[in-house]
Amino acid sequence: MISKTEASRRVEELRELIRRHDYLYYVLDSPEITDLEYDALMRELAALEREFPELASPDSPTMRVGGEPLAAFSKVRHSLPMLSLTNAFDAEELLGFDRRVRSALGRERVAYMVEPKIDGLSVAMTYESGVFRLGATRGDGEVGEDVTQNLRTVRSVPLVLSEPLSLAPVLEVRGEVYLGKREFQQLNEERRASGEPLFANPRNAAAGSLRQLDPRVTARRPLDCFVYEIRRVEGLSVGTQAEALEILARSGFRVCREARLCQSIDEVLWLIKEWEKRRPSLDYDIDGLVIKVNDLPDQAKLGFTSKSPRGAVAFKFGAEEAVTRVVDIIVQVGRTGAVTPTAILEPVFVAGSTVSRATLHNEDIIRAKDIRVGDSVVIRKAGDVIPEIVRVLPERRPQSAREFRMPKKCPECGADVVRLPGEAVYRCQGISCPAQLRESIIHFASRGAMDIDGLGPSRVDQLLAAGLVGDVADLYGLTAGQVAALERMGDRSAQKLVAAIQASKSRPLSRLIYALGIRHVGERTAQDLARAFGTMDALAQADRDRLLSVPEVGPVVADSILSFFKQEQNVMLINKLRNYGVGMSQEEELPAGGPLEGKVVVFTGALERMGRKQAEELVVSMGGKASSSVSSRTDLVVAGPGAGSKLARARELGIPIMSEQEFFDTYVKNPNTVQ
Numbered sequence: 001m002i003s004k005t006e007a008s009r010r011v012e013e014l015r016e017l018i019r020r021h022d023y024l025y026y027v028l029d030s031p032e033i034t035d036l037e038y039d040a041l042m043r044e045l046a047a048l049e050r051e052f053p054e055l056a057s058p059d060s061p062t063m064r065v066g067g068e069p070l071a072a073f074s075k076v077r078h079s080l081p082m083l084s085l086t087n088a089f090d091a092e093e094l095l096g097f098d099r100r101v102r103s104a105l106g107r108e109r110v111a112y113m114v115e116p117k118i119d120g121l122s123v124a125m126t127y128e129s130g131v132f133r134l135g136a137t138r139g140d141g142e143v144g145e146d147v148t149q150n151l152r153t154v155r156s157v158p159l160v161l162s163e164p165l166s167l168a169p170v171l172e173v174r175g176e177v178y179l180g181k182r183e184f185q186q187l188n189e190e191r192r193a194s195g196e197p198l199f200a201n202p203r204n205a206a207a208g209s210l211r212q213l214d215p216r217v218t219a220r221r222p223l224d225c226f227v228y229e230i231r232r233v234e235g236l237s238v239g240t241q242a243e244a245l246e247i248l249a250r251s252g253f254r255v256c257r258e259a260r261l262c263q264s265i266d267e268v269l270w271l272i273k274e275w276e277k278r279r280p281s282l283d284y285d286i287d288g289l290v291i292k293v294n295d296l297p298d299q300a301k302l303g304f305t306s307k308s309p310r311g312a313v314a315f316k317f318g319a320e321e322a323v324t325r326v327v328d329i330i331v332q333v334g335r336t337g338a339v340t341p342t343a344i345l346e347p348v349f350v351a352g353s354t355v356s357r358a359t360l361h362n363e364d365i366i367r368a369k370d371i372r373v374g375d376s377v378v379i380r381k382a383g384d385v386i387p388e389i390v391r392v393l394p395e396r397r398p399q400s401a402r403e404f405r406m407p408k409k410c411p412e413c414g415a416d417v418v419r420l421p422g423e424a425v426y427r428c429q430g431i432s433c434p435a436q437l438r439e440s441i442i443h444f445a446s447r448g449a450m451d452i453d454g455l456g457p458s459r460v461d462q463l464l465a466a467g468l469v470g471d472v473a474d475l476y477g478l479t480a481g482q483v484a485a486l487e488r489m490g491d492r493s494a495q496k497l498v499a500a501i502q503a504s505k506s507r508p509l510s511r512l513i514y515a516l517g518i519r520h521v522g523e524r525t526a527q528d529l530a531r532a533f534g535t536m537d538a539l540a541q542a543d544r545d546r547l548l549s550v551p552e553v554g555p556v557v558a559d560s561i562l563s564f565f566k567q568e569q570n571v572m573l574i575n576k577l578r579n580y581g582v583g584m585s586q587e588e589e590l591p592a593g594g595p596l597e598g599k600v601v602v603f604t605g606a607l608e609r610m611g612r613k614q615a616e617e618l619v620v621s622m623g624g625k626a627s628s629s630v631s632s633r634t635d636l637v638v639a640g641p642g643a644g645s646k647l648a649r650a651r652e653l654g655i656p657i658m659s660e661q662e663f664f665d666t667y668v669k670n671p672n673t674v675q
């Protein structure tokens, strides 16, 4: 047995060693030991910490695997507001920025630091005497979320600093958490395989991964972090941004090595041209460059506008474009029967992912752009948008190029495909079209609808292929035995899936209404309808006038609901669901006569005690309605720090205004108070 003193010494030694190797591997990209040797050090440390629990510490490298899940993130008020940058989109705007800077400083020439603008999630991190204490998201700039636990799992975030910054009693830095292009693609591939929804782009993936309540999930995502700013430091003076980056790197932070110092704005413009060429070959997505006055006292002199510093600007690149070829144009049938043409492309890498199809929206657009099968085309992907074909390169059109014709029959079920007058889209008229069925089941089970865990697109495909479901109601008749017989399905997951399906029977009426997929009835409208009618039967029997009397229901929505309930097969489907025991009334959900019954509440500004969604749900649970805009129909405005135009409008209209605290005291602590 090793003595406690000895253990304590060895634990320190191991932590020091691991920290050094983490730094070499994650920050400098130049490991000195093999993965096996590294794992051995980690194991030894973990074993000692287990044997001597009193030696455990939140700063130990073993803590990177993530601790216990949280119920919610707590809010953090930033000690300094986290501002954002003004954008410049062309040389003209940059020259304007430079002119303003030089004239304010009274200087001929100003040196600028040019850094890639990584497309991720901004975080502020606080260290005390070199130890990581607090990490927060930007939030609204004033108040962010405490994501300390999750940031601990990001390997390039040092838990303990080296000199010189370890000497600062308090240090606050700002950086960007992001996911590399390759890591992003891999994550999405895994999600595709397990039927989970895909992330639209690396930024969303990074945000989704960092804002996980369970840090163990974050720990499994290969997040990275570049630090680019010293926000606050005690006991050290830093003269320039170049020096700041140098000091950050020396102290253990991962700093982007691509930052370059330019002696004038002309040099910056030249560098931008270089960057536009280099951008696709980087391992991570950047959406522009950040140009900062290098001299920090000068930056301070320039000061801030209400939203951004005057000493820096973000130069945004245009959407990334690439050239590829249209291999085919196919049509896809959606849940509403819309038949949408889609271009199948020769795969090409653009803006962070490989693109192999592009939606063509409708036939008119294909005609207008004159896109033919065989054409070379320019495609564009702007951030999170679905790739689109910008234009054809007619000079490259081969003889064999073929025009697209909309099929007369649905490729899935053979029913007629018809374009209704006034509509741009064609629709399949088949009521039991398998493509519509697939999409309608996926929608039925989705999160905002019946929220059936584990029933994603690939499972739905399996159920359809096995002939186990012919409509959404058939889901409720599935047995664990039937499900277990599907490929890649064990007994336990089969039981879990069946239990999840059964559990969805008691979802509130609003979700069921939404889940039915009535055209033009989204989640909000479904909630309004559930509240107004209380039961599915009442909704089914409502006439046009009654429907129109529901706030927010206009003629288009009303007609869509009427035509839905006119279809006999829809009425039969609802009966079938009822016979399986699916709940058809709202009674259980809405406390009649809740303290906010019939009241419309608007939240504006930052909330500190609860998230916005949570607050809105609270209002609904008390019989009220949360809205995002202030009008004469608003009954109450809850205003937090940073509230602006909505608050002003509420004052103008004489609407009662409360702080979050007052709202909480009035309605949450004494939920029976009636205003």
Ligand code: IVH
Residues within 6 Å of the ligand: 082, 083, 084, 085, 086, 115, 116, 117, 118, 119, 120, 121, 122, 176, 228, 229, 290, 308, 309, 312, 314
């Ligand atoms: S400096 C006052 N440097 O771009 C804001 N920002 O609006 C100072 N970003 O929210 C930001 N890379 O999340 C700075 N090298 C970099 C950056 C960077 C990415 C993000 C940051 C900020 C946004 C600018």
